[in-house]
Amino acid sequence: VRTGLAAELRGLEGAQYGRYKGLVGRWEMPGGELLELVRGQSDPYAPPARVALHVPGRLAALPPELWRTATRRRALSSYLARQAAHAVRGEKALRVDAGGQEVLERSSCTVSGEDGSVTLRLGAALPGHGRRIDGREAERLLCQVLPRVVERALRYAALDADEVQHFVETVEDSVALRDALDGLGLVGFVADGAVLPRRSGVDDRPATGSGVVPFASPDALRVTVELPHAGPVTGMGVPEGVNLVVGGGFHGKSTLLRALETGIWDHVPGDGRELVVSRSETVKLRAEDGRRVERVDVHAFVDHLPDGSDTSDFSTQNASGSTSQAASLCEAVEAGARVLLIDEDTAATNLMIRDARMQSLVAKDREPLTPLVDTVRSLHRDHGVSTVLVMGGSGDYLEVADRVVMMDAYRPSDVTARAHEIAAVPTGRHAEAESFPGVVARVPDPSSLDAEVRGRPRIRARGEDVLSFGDHEVDLRAVEQIADPRQVTGIGLTLELMVRRGMLDGQRTLAEALDLLDELLADGATGPLLSIRDEDFAVPRRFETAAAINRVRGLRMLR
Ligand code: ADP
Ligand code: MG
Incomplete structure (x- = not known):
């Protein structure tokens, strides 16, 4: 760990841009946090450098009850990332990936379950005058703006205590509700009062205005579930079995189904779908x-x-x-x-x-x-x-x-x-099959899932729709439960992790490999995925990863 980053940056004023690379490593900052330049930037037009800010637990001073469980840590991290994104707004060179309406595990912010320390990961476009280092501006960004982000967004003293607690409890309630489904024989739950319609096809925030009809469950399907924080909540339980949603056009059928679709994820307070959940499978x-x-x-x-x-x-x-x-x-x-x-x-x-x-x-x-x-x-x-x-x-x-x-x-x-x-009343229709025979487990050939292009891995997301993986352009438009463009990056990294760790070994079935993956990622997916590459990503489910594998054009199945 080195010290004196500010002086170092000042000394680099006007030097060749490439000398930024010499700063890669860990720096102790005067405020007590650690600034890690994880990856440099080769020239002013290259992708931004990657910076990690490590804030020790005693500095962040987050009450342990906010980070006691994995669910709480995910919620807290999501909240902190949003605060940090807010704190860097206006700074074009810095970008904190905070996410949208869903509360996903993501690389931008993590909280340690051991000591409550916080790590914020972000992209930083290192400033230059053309191909020369702008040391003064770099000093401002890294040694003034970032410490201020720590001060304003990553320390408990700066947070709205009620708001952060509510955020964490909202997510915890959603998880409890989802976990309760199995025991109740339900596959989904839509709470009374939930707001299902969205503002538009490209704006995922809740619809507003007097025309919005809050959800109200029918008597016959009403279920009450006791939640740790909200207490008893009522809503429509969607039972196991074959469920049909009918009704005239424009009466809200697809909107209801879409709410169940995203019910696999947790939503931020105020989203309207906080208590709309479906089984994670x-x-x-x-x-x-x-x-x-x-x-x-x-x-x-x-x-x-x-x-x-x-x-x-x-x-x-x-x-x-x-x-x-x-x-x-x-x-x-x-x-x-x-x-x-x-x-x-x-x-x-x-x-x-x-x-x-x-x-x-x-x-x-x-x-x-x-x-x-x-x-x-x-x-x-x-x-x-x-x-x-x-x-x-x-x-x-x-x-x-x-x-x-x-x-x-x-x-x-x-x-x-x-x-x-x-x-x-018979229609004269006759059944054409007696039963569904089940599925055949396939074994992917890992050599057909090669991320390398000319000796280097290429894993890149293009929006929510396309994953560049090696030579392959994987079309994910039809994989509708991807909740965030960064999840596409997460899918690419997961896929590469499965190949590199030998989960896909040419012997195991895809389902067995996915089981191993879930096992490995159970205690937190960010670490293993970061070991592939330090990048902004959100963690996908096994189903989105499987969907991507199935859509790789060159994929071969051995059986
Ligand atoms: P359907 O699938 O039955 O044809 P949609 O679900 O597509 O209907 O809904 C039609 C329109 O009504 C959409 O613009 C949707 O945003 C809106 N809508 C759906 N649910 C509600 C609601 N609860 N309150 C207000 N508008 C709604
Ligand atoms: Mg419809």
């Missing part, structure tokens, strides 16, 4: 024509293709809407999904339904597709995989649904009894 599915599929057994949904290809070991470079959705469903179950969400708006109709009239017109042996309506019950009964389906356009699901919820002007009601009455 919930996966949203959609059609995604054009995607690649590598050796997936989709024969439960697609069989007897006109070209005679074997759909129990099915590959394509260019899947259709229906085969892509069938493959994504099988892959999700393979990766461990226990709840599947499907919205008619983004589903392939021909994979969802085939009504009586079409069954009469087109004989089964001329139709490769078996609609989900015929296997969805077995998915739950035989495989323990529940579903929530938004389906306003076809009554065929009334027969197979355990529960039917109708949305009417954003208000849900339970119409199960009526739906079953209607379904009792």
